[in-house]
Amino acid sequence: MKITNKAVSSIEIIIYYTGYIILGxxxxxxxxxxxxxxxxxxSPLLDFITSMSITMLVGCSMxxxxxxxxxxxxxxxxxxxxxAAALSWLLLTFLCAIPYLLSGHTNSYLDACxxxxxxxxxTGLSLTQDLDHLSVGLNMWRHILTFIGGQGMVxxxxxxxxxxxxGAYKFYVGEAKDIELVPNVKGTARIIWKISLVYLIxxxxxxxxxxxxxxxxxxxAFFHALFIFFSSWSTGGFAPxxxxxxxxxxxxxxxxxxxxxxxxSLNFGLHYAIWKGNRNELIKNIETxxxxxxxxxxxxxxLFGLSKLNVYPDAVSAFRRIIYNVLSAHTTxxxxxxxxxxxxxxxxxxxxxxxxxxxxxxxxxxxxAGGFKGLRVGIVFKGLLRDVKKILSSERNMRVxxxxxxxxxxxxxxxxxxxxxxxxxxxxxxxxxxxxxxYYGYPLASSAFxxxxxxxxxxxxxxxxxxxxxxxxxxxxxxxxxxGRLEFLSIFTLIGYAMGGIKKLWVKS
Amino acid sequence: MGKIIxxxxxxxxxxxxxxxxxxxxDTTKINDLIENALSLDGKNVTIQGEAIxxxxxxxxxSWVNVNDxxxxxxxxxxxxxxxxxTYYGNYKNKGDTLRISGIFRRSCSEHGGELDIHxxxxxxxxxxxxxxxxxxxxxxxxxxxxxxxxGFVVWLYLKMKK
Numbered sequence: 096m097k098i099t100n101k102a103v104s105s106i107e108i109i110i111y112y113t114g115y116i117i118l119g120x121x122x123x124x125x126x127x128x129x130x131x132x133x134x135x136x137x138s139p140l141l142d143f144i145t146s147m148s149i150t151m152l153v154g155c156s157m158x159x160x161x162x163x164x165x166x167x168x169x170x171x172x173x174x175x176x177x178x179a180a181a182l183s184w185l186l187l188t189f190l191c192a193i194p195y196l197l198s199g200h201t202n203s204y205l206d207a208c209x210x211x212x213x214x215x216x217x218t219g220l221s222l223t224q225d226l227d228h229l230s231v232g233l234n235m236w237r238h239i240l241t242f243i244g245g246q247g248m249v250x251x252x253x254x255x256x257x258x259x260x261x262g263a264y265k266f267y268v269g270e271a272k273d274i275e276l277v278p279n280v281k282g283t284a285r286i287i288w289k290i291s292l293v294y295l296i297x298x299x300x301x302x303x304x305x306x307x308x309x310x311x312x313x314x315x316a317f318f319h320a321l322f323i324f325f326s327s328w329s330t331g332g333f334a335p336x337x338x339x340x341x342x343x344x345x346x347x348x349x350x351x352x353x354x355x356x357x358x359x360s361l362n363f364g365l366h367y368a369i370w371k372g373n374r375n376e377l378i379k380n381i382e383t384x385x386x387x388x389x390x391x392x393x394x395x396x397x398l399f400g401l402s403k404l405n406v407y408p409d410a411v412s413a414f415r416r417i418i419y420n421v422l423s424a425h426t427t428x429x430x431x432x433x434x435x436x437x438x439x440x441x442x443x444x445x446x447x448x449x450x451x452x453x454x455x456x457x458x459x460x461x462x463x464a465g466g467f468k469g470l471r472v473g474i475v476f477k478g479l480l481r482d483v484k485k486i487l488s489s490e491r492n493m494r495v496x497x498x499x500x501x502x503x504x505x506x507x508x509x510x511x512x513x514x515x516x517x518x519x520x521x522x523x524x525x526x527x528x529x530x531x532x533x534y535y536g537y538p539l540a541s542s543a544f545x546x547x548x549x550x551x552x553x554x555x556x557x558x559x560x561x562x563x564x565x566x567x568x569x570x571x572x573x574x575x576x577x578x579g580r581l582e583f584l585s586i587f588t589l590i591g592y593a594m595g596g597i598k599k600l601w602v603k604s
Numbered sequence: 605m606g607k608i609i610x611x612x613x614x615x616x617x618x619x620x621x622x623x624x625x626x627x628x629x630d631t632t633k634i635n636d637l638i639e640n641a642l643s644l645d646g647k648n649v650t651i652q653g654e655a656i657x658x659x660x661x662x663x664x665x666s667w668v669n670v671n672d673x674x675x676x677x678x679x680x681x682x683x684x685x686x687x688x689x690t691y692y693g694n695y696k697n698k699g700d701t702l703r704i705s706g707i708f709r710r711s712c713s714e715h716g717g718e719l720d721i722h723x724x725x726x727x728x729x730x731x732x733x734x735x736x737x738x739x740x741x742x743x744x745x746x747x748x749x750x751x752x753x754x755g756f757v758v759w760l761y762l763k764m765k766k
Contacts, residue, residue: 138737141747148750155757162764227656230695310660338676344667412717434638
């Protein structure tokens with residue numbers, strides 16, 4: 096093949112790696128294809144063959160267009176990693192929505208894209224119609240999307256790269272996963288997958304056995320277990336049936352999911368540290384401390400608030416309906432053990448306010464969870480304490496403040512500032528969503544609840560998200576889920592890169 | 605006398621078709637139960653909808669989820685009643701249509717605060733059925749054509765990698 100001497104352009108590098116990630120996702124469509132084949136679901140089988148072919152075509156074409164990147168081992172810069180990560184999420188949303196559209200279970204392509212972005216970002220809000228009659232193949236696809244989205248599509252692509260890429264870390268950070276478990280990024284990506292797969296086996300087995308015990312048939316119990324595990328571990332919130340976790344009418348099933356989604360909301364670094372025998376990390380880590388404090392406070396406040404309103408009759412009801420939903424919101428899972436409208440009609444403004452706060456805080460950084468993360472809350476809180484201590488102590492007293500997250504880190508102005516900026520970005524995103532909801536005529540509390548749910552990638556609904564909602568609100572929610580999940584930087588880089596390209600074209604013409 | 609009988613028969617003929625509609629309208633929609641849960645709590649209600657998924661047998665009683673098109677609710681019914689259901693709604697089947705009367709609970713203390721109905725009577729008004737798949741020729745042609753095209757591009761990609 097002829098290789099030109101011209102330097103590899105940034106566009107070629109971005110196209111090449113985006114295509115590579117798309118190919119990785121295309122190959123995953125083999126799973127629903129096999130599921131449909133085994134269960135003799137012929138229409139979904141054809142839908143997935145069509146979708147996989149289109150996705151492969153796009154992915155291969157992109158790789159071929161950017162082939163010089165591979166041939167000349169082009170140098171990857173930060174912007175390439177960030178733009179490729181953001182672009183691949185965007186393009187994959189359009190491509191992975193094809194099976195939804197072909198199934199006829201969505202009212203429009205926009206609704207299909209909404210559900211895919213909701214899955215990728217582990218949000219869990221759904222516009223898919225008539226879930227109860229959905230094929231197992233499409234249900235498999237919905238839950239795979241949320242599972243892959245939780246661990247990261249770039250992480251998946253990196254794990255299977257034939258050769259380690261020198262700039263792999265830049266792609267990895269672009270997907271808001273900035274932890275290095277081992278010096279090699281490919282190794283880190285593989286460890287993330289190993290951790291997830293170990294939990295997948297244990298969690299699915301536990302849910303399968305419990306499913307059979309609560310009355311599901313063995314084969315059906317297996318698929319329910321697999322889907323609910325995918326959703327719980329990824330803090331996703333999708334469920335195979337319309338009435339979500341209420342379908343099972345089981346305390347034990349709810350408890351197993353509760354354990355899984357709390358584990359899923361913890362940092363992969365923490366899982367790895369415990370796996371390596373460093374159990375003290377669980378107690379010392381700033382994120383677990385932050386999560387414990389905020390979840391305890393939220394649960395207690397919600398219990399007091401709702402007991403004042405006499406919403407639930409006893410302690411078991413309070414656990415199943417209050418604690419479960421608060422923790423589901425805090426871990427950004429979005430499994431709901433009450434109907435969406437019950438939040439609006441029964442929980443009162445106090446209950447809704449607590450839910451909004453925990454949904455915005457979210458789980459741990461570098462986990463499957465969303466929100467502005469316990470790590471940032473902990474850092475900003477410690478930063479505030481540091482400033483107060485500095486004012487109170489002598490000016491000659493030079494003290495270095497630290498926080499513990501996997502290792503001891505210096506609490507620098509830079510880290511406090513970057514954490515605060517991200518929190519501010521989340522609050523702007525949330526406020527804009529609330530404003531938009533109110534503009535379209537939804538009550539303030541409902542608009543704020545739904546906006547917090549999309550911003551924090553939670554998935555609980557108060558009833559705003561529906562196929563009948565305004566199209567612009569759907570588009571805003573898609574963008575909010577996308578920005579919330581990738582934590583802004585990649586998307587801002589993509590926008591900046593696109594604007595720069597437009598400017599160049601403008602100057603040339 | 606003949607006139608009276610004819611009039612009576614005519615009235616019956618007119619009433620019977622409308623009586624079917626009246627039969628349906630005395631049911632409450634599940635969404636209305638949720639929206640008015642406080643006022644309907646503890647009241648006897650009647651709903652009609654499709655049995656979906658499968659039943660969850662818990663000894664003498666079972667859970668059956670019913671979808672009326674507005675929402676889904678769990679029905680706590682006798683296992684004997686649940687066993688009479690032939691079809692549950694899923695991808696391949698349309699579930700039996702059930703007409704259920706029972707006590708509605710906004711937050712059932714027996715079932716961990718669940719919003720549910722404890723059934724008194726369960727009537728299968730329409731038996732479900734297997735729903736065959738309809739696959740259009742265009743779908744088959746598109747799948748074959750696109751898979752061949754993507755196969756060619758993958759071949760090009762693999763050639764490039766070498």
